[in-house]
Amino acid sequence: MTIKDIARLSGFSVGTVSRVLNNHPDVSDDTREKVMAVVREHDFQPNTNAKHLKMQAKSSIAIMVKGTNNMLFADILEKAQSLLMENGEEAVIAYLDEDANEVEHAIRLTRERRPKGLMFLGGDLEYFRESFDRISLPSVLLTHNASELGFPNLSSLTTDDTAAASKVIDYLVSQGHKSIGVLGGNPSNSQISHSRIVGCASSFEKNSLDFDPDKQCEPCRFSMADGYSAAKRLIAKNPDVTAIFALSDVIAIGAIRALQDLGRQVPEDISVVGYDGVPLSRYSVPRLTTVRQDASFMAKRGVEMLLHRIHNKRPAVHEIVPFQLVHGESVDRTEKIT
Amino acid sequence: MTIKDIARLSGFSVGTVSRVLNNHPDVSDDTREKVMAVVREHDFQPNTNAKHLKMQAKSSIAIMVKGTNNMLFADILEKAQSLLMENGEEAVIAYLDEDANEVEHAIRLTRERRPKGLMFLGGDLEYFRESFDRISLPSVLLTHNASELGFPNLSSLTTDDTAAASKVIDYLVSQGHKSIGVLGGNPSNSQISHSRIVGCASSFEKNSLDFDPDKQCEPCRFSMADGYSAAKRLIAKNPDVTAIFALSDVIAIGAIRALQDLGRQVPEDISVVGYDGVPLSRYSVPRLTTVRQDASFMAKRGVEMLLHRIHNKRPAVHEIVPFQLVHGESVDRTEKIT
DNA sequence: CTGAAAGCGCTTACAG
């Protein structure tokens, strides 16, 4: 069933049928009615390929999800997809490994798919610096600040990771902790974790505490399994830490499990702070003290920014989303630590 | 840049360029080389819309994810998407509400997108019965058995929910539990939970225990938040249960949190069993005793089944995936329960 | 308000 069949069946030309289908104003009501009757009767749906070919139209929004097992991204993704759907846009989603090059992938996908816009959930700024100039589509990067890159078509939306990390360390220090470990992330300075480490360092300095990354930091990927083993490594090399700052909630969950397995209770024996504020952090035992990034808001704002850029050719913007230190049950004051 | 430009630049006809691009055998090596040189130089990528239009080709595989917050589906989804990508297929993903009509959504998406095949992650058999006859695409339904529906183009892959649920109840009974509550699912008999409830009922009967659904079951959606409130409702109406079978791990996690908040320790005061075997179940405190469904396997097999049906026109098949009762730390014998 | 016609960028018999 094509537009041609509808034309024949309704007695009008394909041009007129096309106009009816696209709600073109200059069609008589009578004609519109008759054509639509046939369309409805046959449940006709125009061929998107032909339409797009003719209109040189882009199809859909492509979303790169960097890193699997990332609950925050899963959260944002779902909401973004729903919002896109409400706006009549389709989402093509690609899950990438935490170490994959999302920009190269996007370039490939862009050629094949010709999407209208790109959304990146996480990413490595280094990859953007290297090859994002080959992308001219409106794009938005979430949970990373891309302002320093200066690409005119790349907006970004992020919490102030440095400030948030500082606040976490400040808080732990205020609770009497002096020996604090940091779990997660990649030492490379282009990774999402770098600014968080920077925030930690500045807080340690402000509080006149030494900060020896080799001794206090244990890098790991963003998953429960990696958090689990990283926590064990940290405790092995630095058994006297009284608090751990995990760079994501899933890492924190893995770490808490590891600590329990080592016979250390949280928070009685050791405190743990997470990052992200995923739903799980409200249901874990103990509930997590964590930095909450507002997934709903990020999804909403991210989609808005992207759609604005697509439809109104607005310039790229870089926004900071407020964060919130949510108090759970995973932190104790040191004097209470046995 | 179109195939026409490449033809002009390389000195061959568009037909020849097309043949080179599609690895058609009858092109001379010399020609192939020359054309490819131009293609590479300009980083040319053919227009998918035109290609698809011409080839009447379907694009991509559409995946409907039924219910948000479902960790098992998130797991399967990621793996399925990777496998599809390896096979050169693209995944268009739609997250649907747990109560949405996935079949209607698929029908709409099929018209607009013309995918090659459909994958359903969860679903309501009633919706399939009502309207799946309007879909003629190769499809596969995961975590549900669609054999009784008899659609020739709908395969399915599921664990034996009834047997698994029976085994859980048998196990709890063997540990001395007589007052067992069931959390989650929808009482409607077309829902994923129905066969699990049936399994419970048959086990209760076999063990000569009464089973009063009104008193022992508390329906809820598949999320931590709903598991949390459902557990509270269950305890309120039936305070003497010594064990709870949650119809999914996320429900179990919510339930454990609720029990803790009510001052009941798991498993010391009350035992909890989950369902799904998501990674979190290995890292929660306590670790969950749960029915493990193999997400990797289901993803792999599901994709295989779908691709086979698409390429080889094989008939629909309905397979049962083995399950496994994984022992964690969330179940105790009643004599030890205080 | 409507029709006839060109053309979007490809693929693929058909000839040679």
Next chain:
DNA sequence: CTGAAAGCGCTTACAG
């Protein structure tokens, strides 16, 4: 092995 040409299903000036 290669080219010329038809045609996939649409949209949209251009006429009238």
